[in-house]
Every structure is written in structure tokens, then in C-alpha cells.
Amino acid sequence: MNFWRTLVGKLWITIICLVACVMMLMGLFLLPYIDTNFTNSGAVKRLFVIVSMIGFSLTTFFALFLFTKITQPMQQLIQAADSVRKGKYETRLSLRTSDEIGELAITFNHMAEELENTIRSLKHEKEHLSSVLRSMNDAVITLNREGYVILTNPPGDRILQMWGDLTEEEDEAEERRLVPTGEGQVVPQPLLPMFRRLLDQESDQKMNVHVMKGVWSVHMAPLSSDGEVRGAVAVLRDVTEEVSLEKMRRDFVANVSHEIRTPLSMMQGYSEALLDGMASSPEESAELAQVIHDESLRMGRLVRDLLDLARMEAGHTDMVMRQVDFRELAERVFRKFQVRAKENGVELALELDEGELKLHADEDRLEQVLTNLLDNAFRHTPEGGKVAVTASMQPGGQGNQLHATIADTGVGIPSDDLRFIFDRFYKADKARVRGENGGTGLGLSIVKNIIDAHHGSIWADSEIGKGTAFHFLLPVEKGQTA
Numbered sequence: 328m329n330f331w332r333t334l335v336g337k338l339w340i341t342i343i344c345l346v347a348c349v350m351m352l353m354g355l356f357l358l359p360y361i362d363t364n365f366t367n368s369g370a371v372k373r374l375f376v377i378v379s380m381i382g383f384s385l386t387t388f389f390a391l392f393l394f395t396k397i398t399q400p401m402q403q404l405i406q407a408a409d410s411v412r413k414g415k416y417e418t419r420l421s422l423r424t425s426d427e428i429g430e431l432a433i434t435f436n437h438m439a440e441e442l443e444n445t446i447r448s449l450k451h452e453k454e455h456l457s458s459v460l461r462s463m464n465d466a467v468i469t470l471n472r473e474g475y476v477i478l479t480n481p482p483g484d485r486i487l488q489m490w491g492d493l494t495e496e497e498d499e500a501e502e503r504r505l506v507p508t509g510e511g512q513v514v515p516q517p518l519l520p521m522f523r524r525l526l527d528q529e530s531d532q533k534m535n536v537h538v539m540k541g542v543w544s545v546h547m548a549p550l551s552s553d554g555e556v557r558g559a560v561a562v563l564r565d566v567t568e569e570v571s572l573e574k575m576r577r578d579f580v581a582n583v584s585h586e587i588r589t590p591l592s593m594m595q596g597y598s599e600a601l602l603d604g605m606a607s608s609p610e611e612s613a614e615l616a617q618v619i620h621d622e623s624l625r626m627g628r629l630v631r632d633l634l635d636l637a638r639m640e641a642g643h644t645d646m647v648m649r650q651v652d653f654r655e656l657a658e659r660v661f662r663k664f665q666v667r668a669k670e671n672g673v674e675l676a677l678e679l680d681e682g683e684l685k686l687h688a689d690e691d692r693l694e695q696v697l698t699n700l701l702d703n704a705f706r707h708t709p710e711g712g713k714v715a716v717t718a719s720m721q722p723g724g725q726g727n728q729l730h731a732t733i734a735d736t737g738v739g740i741p742s743d744d745l746r747f748i749f750d751r752f753y754k755a756d757k758a759r760v761r762g763e764n765g766g767t768g769l770g771l772s773i774v775k776n777i778i779d780a781h782h783g784s785i786w787a788d789s790e791i792g793k794g795t796a797f798h799f800l801l802p803v804e805k806g807q808t809a
């Protein structure tokens with residue numbers, strides 16, 4: 328810093344000017360008086376010059392003294408304050424004086440210490456908040472009043488990436504134009520209506536948002552400062568599975584009620600007919616009783632399948648795993664369905680590889696799988712059709728696997744319905760609706776759970792009018808996954 332612009336420099340110039348003015352005034356008035364009243368005027372004048380030089384020297388010494396006592400501590404204070412301004416909060420002054428500058432240094436050190444503690448606390452709070460946000464499974468997105476994203480956690484970043492390319496409707500695009508343009512990400516399109524309502528109502532907003540076949544539960548709260556809403560924070564949770572399970576529960580209750588109501592109505596109607604004596608002969612009475620018996624068996628099968636499916640889905644399936652010869656099992660089931668094939672006029676074929684077809688599995692459960700799949704094939708194959716059972720060994724990613732197929736030449740399943748056929752009570756097409764002696768609608772669901780319990784996989788290929796083929800893969804060795 329220029330010395331002449333410092334406080335000491337200005338003070339020194341002021342003193343010199345004052346001394347010079349005094350000397351000039353004294354010279355104007357005293358020099359003529361000296362010449363007229365003193366015989367040795369030259370000595371007096373020399374004395375006057377000497378005194379003037381001494382005065383100027385004293386002012387210079389005084390200025391240097393002030394520079395040492397005032398300006399240098401002030402320079403240190405300025406440098407320390409500048410260091411704090413640059414983020415070096417550990418800066419301290421080492422001045423130890425008993426004057427006002429010493430008190431100023433003590434006050435500065437105390438202020439710097441408090442500021443350092445405050446900044447450290449804020450930093451710790453920020454780190455804690457960041458850790459909490461990172462550990463959250465729910466997505467958090469913070470927006471300012473203009474609609475720009477100012478803070479997110481990793482799940483929030485993924486949502487912004489997923490929703491970044493969503494197309495906007497014309498009215499929504501017009502509404503987005505109300506948001507000022509600028510740098511950074513703006514509020515995602517699915518959250519824009521909620522964000523607008525929050526700014527208008529200045530209150531929390533809650534709703535489920537449907538995006539890309541998913542459902543998100545969104546809670547958006549305002550961020551207020553000095554009584555003014557300056558932004559919003561949105562917490563998003565993926566509730567697709569919960570919504571799907573709730574829908575499945577409602578559908579399950581409705582379907583079970585429907586399936587049970589039908590045989591109950593028939594049993595009630597035919598039993599009332601018997602009680603009212605509407606049967607005119609023993610044959611008619613026997614026929615009505617047979618219908619009641621068949622419907623009671625159907626209800627029993629439905630309840631039994633429901634209980635089996637509930638146990639399987641709860642993970643309480645008792646699996647007796649041992650070495651099973653699939654060839655013997657398939658031949659036994661084949662012989663059991665030969666009579667039914669002749670009655671329905673359907674050709675039944677069994678094609679097994681000549682090699683060994685042994686695997687580690689639950690034999691009773693595998694027989695249930697084959698029985699359910701064959702029963703399903705017979706019920707949807709018209710007279711003159713064909714049902715074929717094939718099996719072979721094939722290499723897999725972790726060892727050999729058994730590949731079995733049950734194919735029919737029935738009416739087929741629409742391609743849009745293939746992914747739903749293992750759901751409970753799902754009806755793929757009106758042509759495949761169960762008849763009076765049909766199944767319970769739970770057979771394929773039970774098959775899927777049994778295959779999953781064996782760590783296998785099952786799928787179906789179908790074409791309308793040409794038939795359906797169910798394939799399943801089962802690991803051969805114990806603990807092997809398909």
C-alpha cells in the first residue's frame with residue numbers, strides 16, 4: 328500500500344504542513360524584528376533554521392513511531408481478515424498489546440474461532456444430510472421457485488434420467504413455457520402439475536403418479552423462508568409392486584367369489600329341485616344328485632388348489648428331493664391319460680430321448696406338473712387333435728438340464744396374453760374359457776410355483792389356431808439353477 332495513502336502518512340503530511348505554516352508565519356513576523364533588534368541576527372537566524380530542522384525531524388520520528396504502533400498491526404489485521412475471506416478460517420492474530428489494537432486483535436481471534444466452529448458445524452450438518460440422502464431408498468428432488476433442480480440423491484438422479492426423455496402433451500408443453508429458461512435441469516414433466524399446485528396453494532401435495540407402466544407415490548412439500556415459498560422438496564417412492572399386489576388381491580377375491588358362487592348356485596338349485604320333488608323318476612333324482620356331487624368335487628378341488636397355491640407362495644412347500652427317473656414318471660402319467668385321450672378322440676404321443684433322464688427333484692410335484700399341463704392341453708384340444716409329451720437332456724450354463732415340452736394342436740393363445748397365463752384365474756380368450764367340467768383356473772399358477780421351487784424355468788409358445796407348447800427346464804444336479 329502507498330505510504331502517503333495510509334493513516335500515518337496523512338497524519339505526517341498534516342503535521343509537516345502545520346509546522347511549515349507556523350515557520351512561515353514566524354519568518355514573516357520575526358525575521359524583520361530580529362534584523363532591527365538583534366546585533367547578531369545571523370546567529371538567531373541559524374538558530375531558527377536549526378529549530379525548524381529539529382521540528383521536521385521530530386515529526387518524521389513521530390510518523391515512524393505511529394507507523395510501527397498503528398499501521399503495522401492494522402496491516403496484519405487486514406491480511407488476517409483477507410485470509411478469512413478466502414476460507415482460511417484457522418487464521419489468528421498474534422498481537423499482544425494492552426491498547427485498543429490489542430483488544431481488536433483479541434476480538435478478531437474470537438470472531439474467527441466462532442466463525443470456524445460455525446462453518447465446521449455447517450459442514451458436518453451438510454455431510455450428515457448428504458449421507459442421509461444417499462442412504463435413502465426413496466428418491467429426493469429439491470426444486471427452487473423457478474422450477475430448477477438444486478439437490479438430488481442417487482435414486483433422484485436415476486428418476487431424472489428416466490423421465491428426462493418423456494414426451495409432453497401440448498397443454499403441458501405450454502405450461503412449461505411459464506418456467507424461465509436457464510441452465511440446469513428443470514422439474515420433471517410428471518411432477519410439473521403438482522409443483523404448480525404447490526406454488527399456488529402453498530401447501531403439501533400428495534398423489535400417485537403413473538409413469539412408463541410404473542406407479543410412484545409423490546409427497547411434495549414447500550420450502551419456506553421469511554414467510555415466502557422459495558421452492559419445494561419432493562419425495563418419490565416406487566409403489567408399482569404394492570399397487571399391483573393390491574390389484575391382484577382385489578382380483579383374487581373377486582375371482583374366488585365368482586368361482587365359488589357358480590357351483591354353490593348349481594348345488595342350491597339342484598338340491599331345491601330334489602327337495603321340491605321335481606324329479607319324476609329315480610333316474611332323474613340320480614342325475615340331479617350326480618350334478619350336486621360333481622359341483623361339490625369342483626369346490627373341493629378349488630379349495631385344495633387355493634390352499635396349495637397359498638402355501639407355495641408363502642414358501643411353506645414341503646419338497647422331498649431325491650433322484651427321480653423322469654422316463655418312468657412320464658410313462659406312468661402317459662398311461663394314466665391314455666383312456667381320456669381315447670374318450671376325447673385326441674391322439675396322445677410320448678417322445679423321450681434314449682439317453683438317461685434322471686434328475687434331483689420331488690417326484691410327486693413333478694407328476695402334478697405333468698398332470699396339470701396335460702389336463703390343460705386336453706381341455707383345449709378339439710376332437711381329432713394331438714397332444715405330445717417330449718423330453719431330452721441338454722447342456723446348460725451350470726450343467727445338464729432336463730427340457731420337457733407338452734404341446735397341443737388346440738385353439739392357441741393370443742400373443743398379448745402369453746405373459747399373463749401363469750396368473751391366477753386369468754382367462755386368455757373366450758375360446759379357452761373353462762366349461763362345466765373345466766379346471767379351477769389355478770393349475771398353471773401351481774405349475775409355475777413348483778418349477779420355481781425346483782430352481783427351474785417355464786414358458787409357453789403359442790399361435791392362434793395352431794396350438795400351444797409349454798416348455799420347462801429343470802436342473803439335473805442338487806442345488807443347480809436353471
